Amino acid sequence: MANTVHDTVDVKPTYVVANPSSYAYFDELRPTASAFPSDVAALPPGYQVPLPSNPPPAFAAYFDRTNCATYNTWPYGMNERNGYAAKVSEEQLQKQLAARSTTYLLGELDILPLYGFDSSCAAMAQGGTRLARGFAYAKYVGERYGAKHRVVEVPACGHNARCMLTSETSLPLLFPTY
Numbered sequence: 001m002a003n004t005v006h007d008t009v010d011v012k013p014t015y016v017v018a019n020p021s022s023y024a025y026f027d028e029l030r031p032t033a034s035a036f037p038s039d040v041a042a043l044p045p046g047y048q049v050p051l052p053s054n055p056p057p058a059f060a061a062y063f064d065r066t067n068c069a070t071y072n073t074w075p076y077g078m079n080e081r082n083g084y085a086a087k088v089s090e091e092q093l094q095k096q097l098a099a100r101s102t103t104y105l106l107g108e109l110d111i112l113p114l115y116g117f118d119s120s121c122a123a124m125a126q127g128g129t130r131l132a133r134g135f136a137y138a139k140y141v142g143e144r145y146g147a148k149h150r151v152v153e154v155p156a157c158g159h160n161a162r163c164m165l166t167s168e169t170s171l172p173l174l175f176p177t178y
Helices: 083-087 090-099 130-145 161-166
Strands: 015-018 029-031 059-061 102-107 150-154
Touching (some): 015 161, 029 130, 059 130, 090 130, 102 130, 130 150
Parallel strands (some): 102 150
Antiparallel strands (some): 029 059
């Protein structure tokens, strides 16, 4: 969302975001249980909680702002952006994110807190697993900013680069034919 070279190159890049531990939100909203598809593990195994009969909206003001003051600090949110992200206005970041061709590549089994999993309160505000966080963020940018991003779930892959990037699902996205 923050690079400034996208519009200066002759060949327009596409972006493939694969299993990050967290995402940058533009406001105080964070996903509720309603933001996650019903078949996606929003929490690690054994911690699933069914939705109430009157489910909440998909995104709501983060309920634990008092105990998690960093939930909206860069790179989890827009507060205190630094480096190249601070050189672009928040409005421009929103426009760029929504306009750029982006695919979220998510491992179906990326539901365990392994391999550098960010378990900070700011990251946990986005969901209990990398898989859930990816689905929720794609829904968030689609609903709030009109992004037409794709979500591709890679079967039988956890947080494993070799599995994710060499799967039959991923290869055509990474190396499209013309």
